[in-house]
Amino acid sequence: MNSDHAEAVLGILTSQRAHRDFLPDAIPETDIEKILTAATHAPSAENSQPWEFIVVTDDKLRAALGELMQRAWDGGGRDASRDVLSAGVFADVDRGLTGGIASAPVMILCCADLNRTRKETVGSSLFPAVQNLLVAATALGYGSALTTIATVFTHELRNLLGFPESVVPVALVPLGRPARKMGLPRRDPAGERTHQNGW
Ligand SMILES: Cc1cc2nc3c(=O)[nH]c(=O)nc-3n(C[C@H](O)[C@H](O)[C@H](O)COP(=O)(O)O)c2cc1C
Numbered sequence: 001m002n003s004d005h006a007e008a009v010l011g012i013l014t015s016q017r018a019h020r021d022f023l024p025d026a027i028p029e030t031d032i033e034k035i036l037t038a039a040t041h042a043p044s045a046e047n048s049q050p051w052e053f054i055v056v057t058d059d060k061l062r063a064a065l066g067e068l069m070q071r072a073w074d075g076g077g078r079d080a081s082r083d084v085l086s087a088g089v090f091a092d093v094d095r096g097l098t099g100g101i102a103s104a105p106v107m108i109l110c111c112a113d114l115n116r117t118r119k120e121t122v123g124s125s126l127f128p129a130v131q132n133l134l135v136a137a138t139a140l141g142y143g144s145a146l147t148t149i150a151t152v153f154t155h156e157l158r159n160l161l162g163f164p165e166s167v168v169p170v171a172l173v174p175l176g177r178p179a180r181k182m183g184l185p186r187r188d189p190a191g192e193r194t195h196q197n198g199w
Pocket of ligand 1: 016017018019020089092093096097145146147148149150185186
């Protein structure tokens with residue numbers, strides 16, 4: 001990789017944001033394939049690759065996923081988050097979970113097959129793949145967000161999308177062209193969180 005490529009990758013990693021407003025434009029299947037190919041190149045415990053991705057483009061199913069997210073938010077998520085999130089993030093999440101996220105033309109339910117991973121490593125084996133998915137989406141100019149709130153409704157998601165008992169949902173990622181440009185993410189400087197040769 002030459003230094004231009006390295007800078008491009010680092011630029012994507014430091015500009016990637018949680019998008020919750022989307023244009024309706026469909027995403028070409030070839031782009032979905034590229035994004036999921038990147039996802040499936042993530043590391044996983046013992047290279048178990050326990051991921052399964054359900055790509056949802058159907059209008060009724062996307063609306064049903066949006067309703068589930070809103071139900072989880074109205075049914076406790078909003079109250080639990082009000083004092084935890086900053087006012088700005090709370091407003092973004094509130095708008096996202098009451099329609100913004102459901103406006104995405106594609107939603108990808110990221111799941112783990114418990115037959116292919118230990119319970120203890122479900123998260124650590126799935127989230128690298130989800131992160132790759134987000135980064136690949138950003139590289140291709142799509143907005144996306146890592147959301148988990150809908151996974152409180154595993155049973156309802158299983159009824160809706162028909163995945164087997166051994167499969168559990170871990171994240172629901174909306175994908176689409178961003179409806180608005182977002183600034184750079186606000187993060188504490190890495191230096192404030194870094195320790196050399198011990199704390
Ligand atoms: C484990 C996890 C769960 C999340 N769940 C949700 C969610 O349910 N709904 C949502 O709108 N955003 C969710 N987010 C996105 C965060 O709110 C977002 O990453 C954070 O506010 C930083 O946003 P930024 O990258 O735009 O600065 C989640 C993020 C993580 C890592």
